[in-house]
Amino acid sequence: MSETNPMPNGAGTACGSCSLNRAANLKRLGVTMDDWDYVVALAGNPNVGKSTVFNSLTGLRQHTGNWPGKTVSRAEGGFEFAGKRFKLVDLPGTYSLLSTSLDEEIARDFILFGRPDVTLVLVDATRLERNLNLVLQVLEITDRAVVCVNMVDEARRHGMTVDDRQLARDLGVPVIPAAARFGRGIPEVLQAISDVATGKFECRPHRLHNEPPAIRRSLNELVTRIQDMYPDLPNARWVAMRLLAGDDHVHAALRNGDLGSAGMHGATGGRTESGRAV
Amino acid sequence: MNADQADAGAESPAEDILRTAQRLRQGITGDLHEYWVEAIYADAARIADRAVSRPEKKARPTWDRTIDRIVTSRLWGFPIMAVLFTGMFWITISGANIPSGWISNLLIDRICPLLRQSADAVGFPWWLKGLLVDGIYLCTAWIIAVMLPPMAIFFPLFTILEDYGYLPRVAFNLDNLFRKAGAHGKQSMSMMMGFGCNSAGVVATRIIDSPRERLIAILTNNFALCNGRWPTQFLIASVFIGSLVPAYLAGFVAAASVTGIAMLGVAATFVISWLLSRSVLKGEVSTFSLELPPYRPPRIWQAIYTSLLDRTLFVLWRAIVFAVPAGAVIWLSANLSIGGQSIAEHFVNLLNPIGLLIGLNGVILFAYVVAIPANEIVIPTILMLTVLTTGSTAMGQGAGVLFEIQSEGALRELLHSGGWTLLTAVNLMLFSLLHNPCSTTIYTIYRETGSARWTAIATLLPLAMGFAVTFTVAAIWRMFT
Numbered sequence: 029m030s031e032t033n034p035m036p037n038g039a040g041t042a043c044g045s046c047s048l049n050r051a052a053n054l055k056r057l058g059v060t061m062d063d064w065d066y067v068v069a070l071a072g073n074p075n076v077g078k079s080t081v082f083n084s085l086t087g088l089r090q091h092t093g094n095w096p097g098k099t100v101s102r103a104e105g106g107f108e109f110a111g112k113r114f115k116l117v118d119l120p121g122t123y124s125l126l127s128t129s130l131d132e133e134i135a136r137d138f139i140l141f142g143r144p145d146v147t148l149v150l151v152d153a154t155r156l157e158r159n160l161n162l163v164l165q166v167l168e169i170t171d172r173a174v175v176c177v178n179m180v181d182e183a184r185r186h187g188m189t190v191d192d193r194q195l196a197r198d199l200g201v202p203v204i205p206a207a208a209r210f211g212r213g214i215p216e217v218l219q220a221i222s223d224v225a226t227g228k229f230e231c232r233p234h235r236l237h238n239e240p241p242a243i244r245r246s247l248n249e250l251v252t253r254i255q256d257m258y259p260d261l262p263n264a265r266w267v268a269m270r271l272l273a274g275d276d277h278v279h280a281a282l283r284n285g286d287l288g289s290a291g292m293h294g295a296t297g298g299r300t301e302s303g304r305a306v
Numbered sequence: 307m308n309a310d311q312a313d314a315g316a317e318s319p320a321e322d323i324l325r326t327a328q329r330l331r332q333g334i335t336g337d338l339h340e341y342w343v344e345a346i347y348a349d350a351a352r353i354a355d356r357a358v359s360r361p362e363k364k365a366r367p368t369w370d371r372t373i374d375r376i377v378t379s380r381l382w383g384f385p386i387m388a389v390l391f392t393g394m395f396w397i398t399i400s401g402a403n404i405p406s407g408w409i410s411n412l413l414i415d416r417i418c419p420l421l422r423q424s425a426d427a428v429g430f431p432w433w434l435k436g437l438l439v440d441g442i443y444l445c446t447a448w449i450i451a452v453m454l455p456p457m458a459i460f461f462p463l464f465t466i467l468e469d470y471g472y473l474p475r476v477a478f479n480l481d482n483l484f485r486k487a488g489a490h491g492k493q494s495m496s497m498m499m500g501f502g503c504n505s506a507g508v509v510a511t512r513i514i515d516s517p518r519e520r521l522i523a524i525l526t527n528n529f530a531l532c533n534g535r536w537p538t539q540f541l542i543a544s545v546f547i548g549s550l551v552p553a554y555l556a557g558f559v560a561a562a563s564v565t566g567i568a569m570l571g572v573a574a575t576f577v578i579s580w581l582l583s584r585s586v587l588k589g590e591v592s593t594f595s596l597e598l599p600p601y602r603p604p605r606i607w608q609a610i611y612t613s614l615l616d617r618t619l620f621v622l623w624r625a626i627v628f629a630v631p632a633g634a635v636i637w638l639s640a641n642l643s644i645g646g647q648s649i650a651e652h653f654v655n656l657l658n659p660i661g662l663l664i665g666l667n668g669v670i671l672f673a674y675v676v677a678i679p680a681n682e683i684v685i686p687t688i689l690m691l692t693v694l695t696t697g698s699t700a701m702g703q704g705a706g707v708l709f710e711i712q713s714e715g716a717l718r719e720l721l722h723s724g725g726w727t728l729l730t731a732v733n734l735m736l737f738s739l740l741h742n743p744c745s746t747t748i749y750t751i752y753r754e755t756g757s758a759r760w761t762a763i764a765t766l767l768p769l770a771m772g773f774a775v776t777f778t779v780a781a782i783w784r785m786f787t
Contacts, residue, residue: 209602
């Protein structure tokens, strides 16, 4: 691919180049992603509009439908925002990351081993509590996430409002209200992804801290040991917890090096050296 | 730097951690996993409670729930499905005729003679002109004329229905039947995909976790009429079935007959699923929860745009890709002679006894052999070969030349002269539903199952059923006529 025009639309006009005009900074790249600066994973419950968001960010036309379980495998696409190239990976919709089904395993493995630079978790405003179960599990694994509360229009129709500031405080990551079907909130989502990816916004993700007192010492001991061995592992506590709970999957991943080494998982494809984030 | 460390130390750090974990686990009582999950849920509930504010008053029953109660009711669910789908087919059939005429007028009446003239002007030898214009170009033009209008009407309608959220309700209605048939309720989803394309439907069975139920879903997916077969159904229904009744009813009766065939496919799905789950694929039915998403006002323009691009043009392109070699094969087989007879005639004569036995004919069977790569080219092949075997040069332009159909009447005339009866038409519609999947789907099945045996079964089972059903229908028909 040839180098992209740094000023996507209307180079001459003031609006097009203004940094406040976020949408103008978006350049949809479709599937033509040869190299990228950041990898963004797109997670969420089934039928919360992941494919819609995926399409509006990448300009692809992945088939969307108003029914759950439609995206069977991982879809990938790209976009360019504020001069950086992002690769977006649409994960299958899941209710949790407990790895009880193939979908959950695909989603969890990607966040765990693929180590996306940002994980965008899409939640349904009308079913926030159930959706937050997934968000909290994602935040246990990664410390770089953006939560997009989709379908706020639908929630309003049911007389509900979601306080996104309160939510952002509780979760410790950016929270963006959106109505993706109508393109509302997408520019803000882009900005948030970019801020987290570049480190402009530092996430302090909500983590569980109320483990049973009986295991606290064991847990801390294990966490310390893991952190000693793998200082840049973003989820030492979660790994320790899973090991103590007897998670064979994590056990195996640690043994064969998927978890320990900071490199990308094979399935994600190589990332260029120059593009290596942070 | 960390990666280097891990590489250098290879085994030891990970093993060390694992050993520690193992040791520490000994001292833990209770189910930590469960504790952890509960902690997550508790936190989620707490956070959601703080962020969401609801109105004081209790919400009155919403539209969604009222509609759901009707479209998923035991009494009304299935009739509503039948009416909706018949309505869609009716709009498709009655709307497609006119643009089909325009396209065939343009591509076949106008452009084709121009191409012939320019081939003559350039000085192409007769065989090259025949192969390029009469074979490849006409076959392609025919497919566009026959397929584009119905697809351009049908797919947006289907997409709008999907966008609105009706499909999960259909799945909900069918779920109970699938469970009774010993299959997974999610099979209704892959079947829905199959109505678009069986290859996509087979891939969609990945949503089913149990290998046993997934295999059932793969083996029966072909009973969902796919894109390539809808045009055959629409055309034969409007030419033969619709003409049985007065003109003002014709469109409706034709649509109803297509609905009937589609429903028959659904019935076959249940019966075969049931048989498989009682015989070679015994096992427990797994449960799942199906979430009925809220109804959403469909985005009409977007639905039209994406369905035209994603489905209509995609399918049309695939048809054209296959039409090019098929057109060449048809023309060559009609113009290369062995022992005074063209190759096509040899095949047709060979297949004719079997064809007639099952209420079809040799031409149709040969067309199905040619059309293994894509069901889309069945109708063009049948028409071309019929012209060839009846030798009706008045209608067409000689051997192996696909011709224009000015009207449905002319088409009916031609097929009658090829020995077609109402039985042939009915059995063609049945055989179009029940025969081997196209080669793309067969390949997909092989890739998904990884087993030549299951692929062979998935290929031959519907074919055997097709022969059995058409034979039975023909036998009963002949008893009464």
